[in-house]
Amino acid sequence: MIKRRLRTTPVPGTSDSYTGINFNLGYHIRGYELDLTYRVAPNLLMGTATLRMDNYHALDSLTLDLANSLRVEKVSAIGTAGTRVEVARFRHSDRKLRITFRNQIPVDQEFSLVIRYRGNPRPVRSQWGMIGWEELSNGSLVASQPCGAPSWLPCDDTPDEKALFDVKIAVDNGYSAIATGELIGRSVSGSMTTWHYRTREGMATYLAAIHVGDYEEVSLGKAASGVPVLAYIPRGSSALKARILHDFSKQVAMVDAYEELFGPYPFSSYRVVITEDDLEIPLEAHGLSTFGANHATGKDTWERLIAHELSHQWFGNSLGLAQWNDIWLNEGFACYAEWLWLEKAGVKSAAASALSFYEELAKLPQDLLLADPGAKDMFDDRVYKRGALTVHALRVLLGDAAFFSAIQSYVAEGRHGLVEPRDLKRHLYMVSTDHAALDALWNSWLRELPLPEFPTA
Numbered sequence: 001m002i003k004r005r006l007r008t009t010p011v012p013g014t015s016d017s018y019t020g021i022n023f024n025l026g027y028h029i030r031g032y033e034l035d036l037t038y039r040v041a042p043n044l045l046m047g048t049a050t051l052r053m054d055n056y057h058a059l060d061s062l063t064l065d066l067a068n069s070l071r072v073e074k075v076s077a078i079g080t081a082g083t084r085v086e087v088a089r090f091r092h093s094d095r096k097l098r099i100t101f102r103n104q105i106p107v108d109q110e111f112s113l114v115i116r117y118r119g120n121p122r123p124v125r126s127q128w129g130m131i132g133w134e135e136l137s138n139g140s141l142v143a144s145q146p147c148g149a150p151s152w153l154p155c156d157d158t159p160d161e162k163a164l165f166d167v168k169i170a171v172d173n174g175y176s177a178i179a180t181g182e183l184i185g186r187s188v189s190g191s192m193t194t195w196h197y198r199t200r201e202g203m204a205t206y207l208a209a210i211h212v213g214d215y216e217e218v219s220l221g222k223a224a225s226g227v228p229v230l231a232y233i234p235r236g237s238s239a240l241k242a243r244i245l246h247d248f249s250k251q252v253a254m255v256d257a258y259e260e261l262f263g264p265y266p267f268s269s270y271r272v273v274i275t276e277d278d279l280e281i282p283l284e285a286h287g288l289s290t291f292g293a294n295h296a297t298g299k300d301t302w303e304r305l306i307a308h309e310l311s312h313q314w315f316g317n318s319l320g321l322a323q324w325n326d327i328w329l330n331e332g333f334a335c336y337a338e339w340l341w342l343e344k345a346g347v348k349s350a351a352a353s354a355l356s357f358y359e360e361l362a363k364l365p366q367d368l369l370l371a372d373p374g375a376k377d378m379f380d381d382r383v384y385k386r387g388a389l390t391v392h393a394l395r396v397l398l399g400d401a402a403f404f405s406a407i408q409s410y411v412a413e414g415r416h417g418l419v420e421p422r423d424l425k426r427h428l429y430m431v432s433t434d435h436a437a438l439d440a441l442w443n444s445w446l447r448e449l450p451l452p453e454f455p456t457a
Contacts, residue, residue, distance in 0.1 A: 016158060018324035018375040019126070019147040022096070024064060024156045026057035031164040034153060037192070038171050038212060043135050045070070046118040049154050054110045061100040065150040065157040067132070068095055070119035072154075075099055078112040085111040095124065097154055121152045127375060136277045139175060139213030141290060143283045146324060146378075149205035159321045160418055162202030170194040171212050178211040178232055178273055180286040199286065200268065201416040204320050209285035211273045216241075220248060223255040228269045234276035234293070243298035244274050250303065250345075254310050257344040258337065262311075263408045266318035266415060270310065284312035304338040311337030319414040325372040326421055327379075328446075332370075332387020339388065354392040357385045358454050371421070371446040390445040393455035394428060397441055402431035421446070 015022045031052040038045050051064075066072065072092045079085040086102040097115070105111065121140075123130035124147070132151025133142050142152060149157045169177045170192040181197035188194075215232040218241075222228050229251045233241050251272065259265055267287035279292025282305050289309035295302045315337070316330035339353035361382060368382045370390065377383065395403040410419075410427040425442060432438045444452040 016147075016324065018378060020375070021065065021147060021157070022063070023158065024062065026059050027053050027055040027062055027156075029053050029156050029161060029163045031166065032153065032155065032208075034165070034167045034169070036167065036169040038140070038169060038177075040139060040172050040175060040212060043120050043122075043140070044118070045121045045133075045152060047116070047153070049113075049115045049117070051113045051115070051154070052110075053112065055105055055107060058107045059101065059105040061098060064097040064099070064113075064115075064154045065095060065147075066092060066097045066117070066154040067121070067124050067151045068093070069122050069151070070117050072097060072115060072117045074114075074116040076114045077101070078114065080110045080112070083109040083111055085109075087113075095150060115154050117154065124148055124151045128379060133210075136213065136275055138276065139211070141211045141213075141273075141275060142209045142285075143290060144206045144208065145283060146206055149208060152210070153205075153208075155205045157205045159204045159206060159324065162204050162320055162416075162418070164201075165197075165199045165203055165208055167197045167208075167210070168194055169197075169210060169212075174214065175212050176215040176217075176232070178215065178271070178288070180207065180209050180288055182268055201266070201286075201318075203286045203317075207284070207286040207317055209288060209290070211275075211290070213275065215273070218245070221252040223252055223259065223265065225255075225259055225265065227255055227265045227267075229255060230269060230271045232271065232273045234274065237276070240274075240276070240293055240296065243296040246298050247296045247300055247302065248272060248274075248306060251306065251310065253345075254307050254341055257341060258311060258314065261337075261340060261344075261404060261407070262314045263411045266313055270313065272306075272309075282306075282309050284309045284317060286317055287313065304342070307338050307341040308334045314411055318416055319411060319419045320417065322418045322420050324375075324378060326419075327373065328370050328383055328387035328390070329419060329421065329424065331379075331384045332391055335384040335388035336391040339392070350392060350395075354389055355454060358389055358451075361385055361389070362451055366450050369447065369449060386445070386451070389455070393441055393445060393452070394438075396455040396457055397434075397437060398428065398431060406431045 029051050033050040036047040075087050075090040077085040077087050088100045088102040091098045121133035123132040132148030149155050167179050171177045173193050177195035179197040181199040184196040184198050186195050214235045216235050218231045220229040220231050233244050271288045274291045278294040282291040311334045315333035339350040342348045343350045370386050373383050406427040410424050
């Protein structure tokens with residue numbers, strides 16, 4: 001069962017205060033079944049999306065998110081459990097697909113929408129730059145955080161609507177298609193190979209990813225728990241492959257360390273895709289992370305980022321955000337996980353890392369509210385570092401035994417669901433012997449602008 005919170009303001013026209021995109025209200029999407037064909041050379045995507053849905057309001061119409069670069073050719077509906085659902089008309093403009101039904105759908109019904117579409121996918125414009133489906137020199141990738149999923153599929157693109165995904169994608173022979181979920185099978189027909197992936201767990205749309213390219217699969221080993229760790233490496237460059245195998249050789253040890261600290265790894269495998277193109281930043285997806293060739297120097301230059309993206313499998317991917325203003329729950333924990341890895345590896349204590357970044361933060365403007373940084377600053381490095389320092393301050397206050405016990409219970413309870421800061425605080429309360437001190441720390445780091453004093457035992 002996918003845990004989710006209902007909208008607190010179910011009013012047509014209500015928009016996400018961070019992305020600025022109007023909410024799609026009145027229904028939940030329980031599953032996406034995508035049947036896609038992608039031709040690399042013309043960057044042509046053809047697809048049929050079947051959305052399995054139920055509604056918590058009676059519906060005369062509904063909206064979905066879909067980029068204007070994709071053209072909708074047909075929309076039909078299928079009722080279940082005796083429900084008759086028929087599409088009267090649809091209109092696609094301003095990145096919204098508006099569907100009107102011939103008769104009102106009563107509340108609490110199950111039905112499916114079948115949407116056929118095609119086009120040349122490209123990133124969508126946002127205040128954080130161009131995000132979504134991106135062409136590479138020899139293939140493509142999807143990097144959708146926070147609102148780029150409509151660049152390649154019709155969806156309800158909001159973080160608190162997790163759904164199951166079943167994706168079939170046919171690509172030109174000679175290319176691999178790597179998608180979020182487990183590989184169910186692969187079949188060849190003529191000049192195309194179809195790759196079939198399916199998730200076991202609900203996934204936010206921004207964490208759904210597809211990579212198309214000429215990749216070689218390489219095993220990096222298995223964690224002590226049996227979790228396989230795989231890398232997808234561009235074919236044709238032995239030098240790049242050597243650098244990748246060197247820089248990503250610690251991934252298994254990182255999984256072991258984080259399982260000890262946070263609890264069981266939440267997915268069936270962990271995969272990293274390294275593109276032959278340089279990428280500005282690496283990015284996490286559901287059970288998968290993406291890096292550019294520039295992140296494999298052969299000198300462990302980006303070891304902290306490799307650890308950071310892995311830790312998102314717990315914080316952000318399994319434990320999903322209910323809303324974007326809580327972004328520090330993702331990035332603060334992932335940044336602190338970098339410091340924990342360096343501590344586990346015997347390189348540098350987390351306290352030493354915290355102090356060095358605290359000194360840097362102290363030089364910067366004190367005008368960011370961690371509990372609600374705003375859209376402009378949601379990916380500001382101060383969110384990452386102040387979030388990590390908040391986590392460190394909690395560890396110092398509670399002590400290691402109580403702190404990690406609370407974190408493991410928080411992770412276990414929220415597994416594959418949604419979390420908010422109050423969920424974390426509830427678990428911290430359960431191990432705290434001084435609630436007043438915990439409240440004071442919480443408020444000073446999250447709800448006040450000035451940087452608190454550096455946490456010391």
